[in-house]
Amino acid sequence: MAQGANQDQTDAYLKRTRYTTFSSLPTGCSGELISLFTSDGAEIRAMLYTPSRPSRTVVTFSHPRVDVQRHFQIVDFLEAGYAVFAHNSRWLNNDVATTHEHLLLDVAAAMRYLRTDREFENVVLLGTSGGGSLYAFYQAQAGTAPADRLRDLPWGDPLDLGAEDMPQADAIILTAAHTGQGKLLERIIDPSVVDEDDPMAVDPRLDMYDPANGFRERPEQSRYSPEFLLSYRAAQHERVRQLDTLAFARIEEQRRFGAMQADPALGGTDGRGQIEVRRRAAGTRYMVVYRTTANPAYLDLRLEPSDRVQGGIWSLQPEVDNFGEWGLARLVTPRAWLSTWSGISSRASLVDNAAGLHLPTLVITGTADRDIYPSDSEAVYAATPHPDKSLVMIAGADHYLRPSGPKGEGKDTRAESREHTQKWMSERFPV
Template identity: 40%
Template sequence: MTSDKALVTGYLFSCGGEDTVVCMMHPREMNVTQYLVPDLLKAGVAVWIQGARSPGNDIRLEHEKALLDMAAGQVFLRARGFRHTVLQGTSGGGPLAAFYCEQSGLAPQDRIAASPGGRPTGLTSADMPPPDGVVFVSAHLGQGELLRNCIDPSVVDENDPLRTDAGLSAFEPANGYVPAPDSARYEAEFLTRYRAAQADRIRRIDAFALESLARKAEARKRVKAGDQTATYLAAWSPIFQVWRTDADPRCFDLSLDPSERAYGTLWGANQIASNYGSVGFARVCTPESWLSNWSAFHSNAGMERCAPSISQPVLMIEYTGDNSVFPQEADRIFAAIGTADKERHKIHGNHHGRPVDPDRPNGQLLAAQAITDWLQSKGFI
């Protein structure tokens, strides 16, 4: 149970007698079958798979509350007698781990008191045991930065996701698009307009979210003053959809920030299915969850904001064929990590560590070995 009385789930994998537990948590996913678990158990550490209070559901998720969920796991593990806890953040779990390190390293009264949506976080009164080390694997810059780079700026109307400004579409041949297996070729002028329009779309959704919250706050004031006609408006919390969020030009133009990645995105090579389909980033949100998780301009859970506060030893593993974390971004993440005790490994593989080149070794196994070696070098094993 968390400090604000929410129930969360965790799975502890242990062979018995371990002093160190590696703690894996993603803000949106509950991945009990995480690929690193078997090899880390064999290496001699326990593994804790932590769930958030609402896995797979952006409607309730706020990163600030996810920190309370992570803290509950850390309290539980310390009470179980583990001497060392090491946070392991994969993909979006990386920014979450960095955010936890930042907030747990502060005096309670100095922690973030309200989420970007205005809700009390509970962080100022929570027990947040700091970890002893951090391992990042294919960690990105944060959900807000991730979405800013992959949201489709050619959407004309948020209420009609099929309306398109062809001049801002990454999938128009006139703009340089070429379907797989050949690489697209976008001109610098188009990319400048494209990136600016992506930021503009984020700001428009931000404005809608903030306006919704302002109306709700005003209605609550009216109710408090005795105006019962505002009761329903004070309780109303809109749920909205965000379509077409899989359109990062780097996924189709392989000459941009080149790497060993394959054509296509995290979701696959069919951009029509991933950009227009029901499965994708930020599809269903509330104003509070949008601002905390997906807004590049409001979310607190960004690597470049949080990682400078990390004082623990850090291992960072990047996959050289990752089509969600690109080489220049990996450079920015590593540079942002505050501790001088940091180590970086580059391993062939896609975002999940699977080989892009079938003749290359399995990156998941190599990542597990790199983590094992690092844990041993730091005395955790």
């Protein structure tokens, strides 16, 4: 009987909060499938949702790899009278080769479509999680004079954003946005890896899951000393630097064979030699990055104080997840590593790009998020220069704005987030 009652309560909550997505549109609203081509020829697909009455304002959703076309917040904006444009990236559901500079071309294509083809007066960017750092990167570049925009990729190949038509947005909402995929990964990558080809090799001095360093089985809380943490963070940075070195070396190797391919002298070699050069010039050697779920703050709640519970973003057992077959940046090209996942080389740092957000900005996050902490959102808010900026902390909300931890009990945290967001929108973009 009790189990049935609990299930009834869960079902009611899922229905009330549209737990992860939605199954139908509000009465009078409609959706239209849109196909767009970027300036470099990539195709991106989107859904344009329109409310029951015409709207001058559209709210956009995107993410480097996640399908945003059924994001749970879409219905909220439609019910409030706003149009919604949810555009997926060229690397939907597969970020092995994702480079953020090319993602900016995806966003630019969406912005041109909304401004020119659909003639929306107001465009509001809404970036959730990795969508936040992506949109901030775009807006920072769009707001920069074309002559001063990026002209290359992190490994030196040309990509001139100064030649790209990049319409600016009118406002940005950052929801549970981390500080950038590279910055996030540097905080959670395991520095005890001693051999990038051996996922089980461990340096015990840097193993946060070793009891000798402060790890304890739940319900006991782990305790890491300041000395251990200092060494640990330095070693994390060093591992990222070494992976950068590996990525640059593999790109340089490919370039070397590309130069050989272009050399007229290649014609004097035998057929097999020519084939080998062409293969190596075209081929990409992937990087396998093991053990990327190892942040001491997962288990020592004295670090980055908040009302979260112990655990990582994927589960309550990061010590197991860290050695699992799946994880962030597990399989990437060298170019994707440098552009997206390197905390050193990636340019998609939310805090850095927040300095270029010269537009109304709302930062909203949950204080029970196990991977993004109040200090992260505070840093983004502080870095944003526009005077019209707001920071909202939803107590007891996790990364997906669901209730979590002791402060989330009995709360509808998504409804609380919705109220803040819609009030902010109505004050700036009345329907």
